[in-house]
Amino acid sequence: MDVxxxxxxxxRELAGTSExxxxxxxxxxxxxxxPRLMEQYPWLAELGGSFVLxxxxxxxxxxxEQVLKAGDEVAVIPPISGG
Structure with missing residues (x-):
């Protein structure tokens, strides 16, 4: 199934793509x-797991943990800083 x-x-900067x-x-x-994300986009390790899905x-x-279905959309959201 595709997700x-x-x-x-x-x-997005580390993965080199927006989707x-x-x-x-x-x-x-x-x-x-x-683990699949980390395998395909090893540069995400720079975030040190400090992101939410x-x-x-x-x-x-x-x-x-949630079961995924075909066509689901998962977003990787790193910490946001502001000022």
Whole structure:
């Protein structure tokens, strides 16, 4: 199944793209998606895991795991600083 991944702010810079499509096995979870992201975009390691995911525009709590479905949209959102 294909899942659409969106990259925002620093994650977009590190990934070198604003979005990608990842093919995952049916029944994969958001936890299974993370190693795939790190494998395909190793520069994301610079964020040190300091990012949150959203699934279909809903933030996931740290450590929360959701089953993904074909066509789902996952966003990688790094910490935002302001001033």
């Amino acid at each position: 659409r991944v969106l990259f925002f702010a620093r994650s 990608a499509t990842l093919a995952l096995e049916a029944g994969s979870t958001t936890a299974a998606l993370l 959203s699934l279909n525009q809903e933030y996931l709590a740290p450590g929360e």
